[in-house]
Structures are given as C-alpha cells and as structure tokens.
Amino acid sequence: MTLPAVRDWKLSRESIIAALALVAIALCLILRVVVPSAKTYGGFSVSDWPLIIGLAFGGTPLVYQLLNQALHKEFGSDLLAGISIVTSVFLHQYLAGTLVVLMLSGGQTLENYAVGSASSVLQALAKRMPSVAHLKQGEKVVDTTVDAVKIGDHLTVFPHELCPIDGSVVEGHGTMDESYLTGEPYLIEKAPGSEVLSGAINGDSAIVISATKLASDSRYAKIMEVMRASAQRRPRMRRIADQLGAIYTPLAVTIGLAAWAVSHDPMRFLAVLVIATPCPLLIGIPVAIIGSISLAAKRGIVIKDPSVLEKLSTCRVMIFDKTGTLTYGKPLLTEVAIAPGLTEDDVLMLVASLERYSKHPLAGAIVEAAKDRKIGLREVAELSERPGQGLTGVIDGRKVMVTGRSQVNEAELGGKFARAEGGLECIVVIDGTVAGVLRFRDQPRTDGKAFVRHLDAKHQFSRVLLVSGDRDVEVRNLASQVGITEIFASQSPEQKLDLVRAETLKANTVFVGDGINDAPALTAATVGIAFGQKSDITSEAAGAVVMDSTLERVDELLHISHRMRSIALQTALGGMAVSIIGMIIASVGILTPVAGAVSQEVIDVLAVLNALRVAFPPKALTDYSAS
Numbered sequence: 001m002t003l004p005a006v007r008d009w010k011l012s013r014e015s016i017i018a019a020l021a022l023v024a025i026a027l028c029l030i031l032r033v034v035v036p037s038a039k040t041y042g043g044f045s046v047s048d049w050p051l052i053i054g055l056a057f058g059g060t061p062l063v064y065q066l067l068n069q070a071l072h073k074e075f076g077s078d079l080l081a082g083i084s085i086v087t088s089v090f091l092h093q094y095l096a097g098t099l100v101v102l103m104l105s106g107g108q109t110l111e112n113y114a115v116g117s118a119s120s121v122l123q124a125l126a127k128r129m130p131s132v133a134h135l136k137q138g139e140k141v142v143d144t145t146v147d148a149v150k151i152g153d154h155l156t157v158f159p160h161e162l163c164p165i166d167g168s169v170v171e172g173h174g175t176m177d178e179s180y181l182t183g184e185p186y187l188i189e190k191a192p193g194s195e196v197l198s199g200a201i202n203g204d205s206a207i208v209i210s211a212t213k214l215a216s217d218s219r220y221a222k223i224m225e226v227m228r229a230s231a232q233r234r235p236r237m238r239r240i241a242d243q244l245g246a247i248y249t250p251l252a253v254t255i256g257l258a259a260w261a262v263s264h265d266p267m268r269f270l271a272v273l274v275i276a277t278p279c280p281l282l283i284g285i286p287v288a289i290i291g292s293i294s295l296a297a298k299r300g301i302v303i304k305d306p307s308v309l310e311k312l313s314t315c316r317v318m319i320f321d322k323t324g325t326l327t328y329g330k331p332l333l334t335e336v337a338i339a340p341g342l343t344e345d346d347v348l349m350l351v352a353s354l355e356r357y358s359k360h361p362l363a364g365a366i367v368e369a370a371k372d373r374k375i376g377l378r379e380v381a382e383l384s385e386r387p388g389q390g391l392t393g394v395i396d397g398r399k400v401m402v403t404g405r406s407q408v409n410e411a412e413l414g415g416k417f418a419r420a421e422g423g424l425e426c427i428v429v430i431d432g433t434v435a436g437v438l439r440f441r442d443q444p445r446t447d448g449k450a451f452v453r454h455l456d457a458k459h460q461f462s463r464v465l466l467v468s469g470d471r472d473v474e475v476r477n478l479a480s481q482v483g484i485t486e487i488f489a490s491q492s493p494e495q496k497l498d499l500v501r502a503e504t505l506k507a508n509t510v511f512v513g514d515g516i517n518d519a520p521a522l523t524a525a526t527v528g529i530a531f532g533q534k535s536d537i538t539s540e541a542a543g544a545v546v547m548d549s550t551l552e553r554v555d556e557l558l559h560i561s562h563r564m565r566s567i568a569l570q571t572a573l574g575g576m577a578v579s580i581i582g583m584i585i586a587s588v589g590i591l592t593p594v595a596g597a598v599s600q601e602v603i604d605v606l607a608v609l610n611a612l613r614v615a616f617p618p619k620a621l622t623d624y625s626a627s
Helices: 003-034 046-071 077-090 094-115 117-128 219-233 240-263 266-276 279-298 307-314 322-326 344-355 363-372 448-459 472-482 493-506 516-524 536-541 551-587 593-615
Strands: 132-137 140-145 154-157 167-171 174-177 187-190 207-211 301-303 317-321 327-338 381-386 390-395 398-403 424-430 433-444 463-467 486-488 509-513 527-531 544-546
Touching (some): 003 046, 003 094, 046 077, 046 094, 077 094, 077 266, 240 266, 240 551, 266 551, 266 593, 279 307, 279 593, 301 551, 307 551, 322 327, 322 463, 322 472, 322 509, 327 363, 344 398, 344 424, 344 433, 433 472, 448 463, 448 551, 463 472, 463 493, 472 486, 493 509, 493 516, 509 516, 516 536, 551 593
Parallel strands (some): 317 463, 317 509, 463 486, 509 527
Antiparallel strands (some): 132 154, 154 207, 167 207, 174 187, 301 544, 327 433, 390 398, 398 424, 424 433
C-alpha cells in the first residue's frame, strides 16, 4: 500500500467513526423524547443502545490506537480522552463517552486532511504536466510519451500547449509564459536558439524545439522532485492541545490514582477522570480554530491547513518571493525616452494605437498609460505582427514599428537610448528612424514599505528576507524601495527550498509566494501563504491562500492567528484550571461521578462560549498605514 493510500484509509476510517458517533447521539436524543425512560432492552435503556453501538464500533478502534501511543510514551490530550471513553463505559455515561469519540475522531480527521495535503500538491503537479509530446519525423508529427523522448529529438509545441520538456528552439518565433516556473511576470520571446522550459505555456505560434534533457531531468521534474523531498522532510509542530495535554494528562491520572490509593475507593478515580475529560482542549480549541477559519473566509483568506492558525504567531522570519507579492506582478510603463523633435504624447499615441491590437504582455501597460494621459488613439493601416520581429503599422501615413533591441542597428541606440540596468523595454521606430524607448518595471505595492516596517514592531518578526528567481539588479531595486536588506536573487526552486529549510531550522518561518516555482518553499516553511489563484499547485502547497492578493489581507491573517491562539489558550488553560479544582474536590469524595459529569458539562459550555468569541471580529484587523 502506498503512502497516499494509507492516508486515504485513515481519513476514511476516522470520518466514518465521526459520522457514526454523530448518528448515535442524534438517535439517542430522539429516542429519549419518543420512548419512555423506563423502557429497557437487554438490560439497557432503549435510548442508550445507539450510544453503545457507537462506542463499540467507534470508541474501540480509537482506544486501541491511543493505547499504542501510550505504549510508545506519547502522552497527549487525546490519551486522556481515551481513558475518559473507557471510564464512561464503566460509569454507564454512554452519551458523554460518545461525545468524546465524536470530538476525537473529528479532530483527527481534520489533522489527517492537513497532513495529506502534500500528496495532493504532487497530484496537482503531475496532473498539469503533459504526458504526450509531438515528435517531428520529417514532415510528419507523431505523438509519443514524454518519457520516450530522447536528447536531440525534435518536438512541435502547438499554440497554448504546455512545453513537454526542456530544450531549445530550432524553428519558429513566439512567446512563452514561464512565470509559473521562474517567477518572472512577463511572456518571454522565443526564437531559434532560445531555451525553453518544461511546463511553460506556449503563446500563439507553433514552434519546434530540440530536446536538451530527458523528461526525468527537466525543470518541471526537478520541481516535483524537490516537492516530494520537501513534503517528506517537513517537520511537524506539536499542536497546542498536544503541548498542554502532555502536562494535563499525567496530572489528571496522578490525582485520580492518588485519590483511589488513599481512599481505597475506585469510584473516586472514576469521578476524577470524568471531570478531567479534556473538553476545553478537545472542543474549545477546535471551536476557536473553526471560528477563525470562518472569520478569515469572510476576509477573503482561505485556510487550507488549520494548524496555520496555531503556528503563525510563533513565526519570527518572514520570507517574500518578489513577483506578485511585494509587487503587483504586471509590468507598468515607467519611462518614455524620445528623440529630439518629438513629444512623449506623440510617441505614446502612435505606439498605443498599434499595441491595442497586440497580445504582447507589454501592450496592456502601453494602452493603459495612454488612457491615463487621456491620449486619443488613431486608426491603423497595414498592421503586421511577425513573431520575433515586432509590431508594425501605418498611422496617418507614418510607418511605425515597435520591436526589440536586437532588431535595430545598435549604433542608433547610444546615449539616452542605452540599455537600462533593470526592467524591460521596447524600441519605437518611426519612418525607419529610432524615435524612442519605452521602459517598464514591475511596480512595488504602494503599501509594501509600511507593511515590511511594521512586521518587527507589531508582529515580532526579527528578520525579513526577499528571495527571487529574478536578476540581482531587479531584486535590489525592489528591496531598496520596501526596506528589506537581506536579499537572494537568481534563485532556482531548489535554492529557494534549501534557503527556507536552513532558515526554518533556526526559527519558525513564513514564506509568501504565488508561482509553481514557490511550491516547494511554501511546503518547507513553517507557514506557507499563497497569493491569489494563479496556480492550483501553489494553493495546494500553501497552508493559507490570500484570494485578492493584498498585503492588508496578510496582516489580517497575522492578527486572526494571534487572536485565535490567545483565545484558545484562555479557553484551554481556564477550562483546565477549573477542571483541576473539580478533580481535587472529586478526589476527596465530595463530587460523585455523576456530579462530576454534570460539572464537566458546565465547564464545556463555558469553554465553547469563550471560544466562540473568535468569530466576532474586532473593530480593526490591521495595524499599519499604507501611506
């Protein structure tokens, strides 16, 4: 049986136990209403029979599992729950025992779902990767499996298909979207000799590539490989209930055994265990978590792994991927350099009139800039867009071309048209003469600097890192604008993963990213936060997904986590304190087992009511100003 199969079995078994306990409780309550209380069958009240069946088929496997944990010296809050189930059977408190079964199996179902998320990431990665390649044999194209492709084989990649393997272009011109893999927010032009990456999305033109690597060695396969390694090596944090239960469980058992030893009355042991049932841990903390998940959802934040809410406030290192997190993830026109005798508006009018017909990634930025300046656009004649050569057209009798630097005589590009250190650019040629250069950058978020600055003061983050697959000059430019001093540029997914692992060994980390290339790092961090819905793979790898991709929502998530942990600890510690007082009273014989059960129910109600406070948001969930 494979590991994913084992996980699915656990999830199925414990879900069935939770459902069985829920049905048993419902039937018990219905029978108590419709059947006289004196009615018995087989020596037991009719209303107790659903509970007895539920305990037999649901409580027995849970108690057996907890007994194994005890034999391995694993003493958590759930172990005391197992003792409580057994105790409830001896006391004929079947309803209380079945409630404990429901809470225990429900909590384990939630935990198994979170633990199994790593396998779903790998499934999403595998599902996205093409299994078929179009092998070119002379004038024919024959489909074959990607695994059968050999180095040197020529493959045709049709428009809008995923590139099946790493290679280089041998025929055709076009563009590819590599943002999922590299983090770059732009389409990358491809011409003969250009390298292509497996998993990249081809543009509007078919191209022919020569395979330079086997499928097993391709970029996409390497990401899957590091993803698997990350999932297997990811350390599992102890949950709040486990940490508190490790102290509470031995204490409760010790008090019960001492009461039995001193009084020689086993009923005192049972009374102590009944009131010691850790419902503030088993019920109060899950209620606080569920309430916080609901509050987060209302703010556009999807909590995929509930443990994120427990761990986030313990993190001390924040690691940002560059593109789409601290930037908007789309190019913006930042400079229009023009030749003498022209104006910026004239050049922008001509270029935008052409670009409104183009699907090039920079076209939208140019048209938007013209719109912002309220520049009217003109009709275009003889429009042409040849792959790799740029966009041309005739406007008011003037021939206009928007192209790349490689298509223009370098002698015409000196001085103010020299290549900039960072960002992207396009060259404008009017009537055969270079008329200007348009330069673009992926703009930083307006609130980025304020958000980064407040992480230390308000959330106790001691370090903030910026990591990116982008060039050093681009990363440094952004870092200087948002106030980050620790930067790591030109990072591959493997390097990002190694970096996050190293940092997580020193302190709990938060990694914020939005591309497939971020998936391994998102999994390796203590908490992974994905921005938006750019990739289902990234969303699966992350513990939380910020749907509308704003730093304000990240700040709200930090506050929701801190508030949840605070209220959960209040609920658990307060409930435990009251239970300990009750245990002491029961140990001297003042509380009978039945009275102890009633007292524990009162404690449970108070714990749940306190935990429910998390669902009611405070006046503000952010504490930084974007200005």
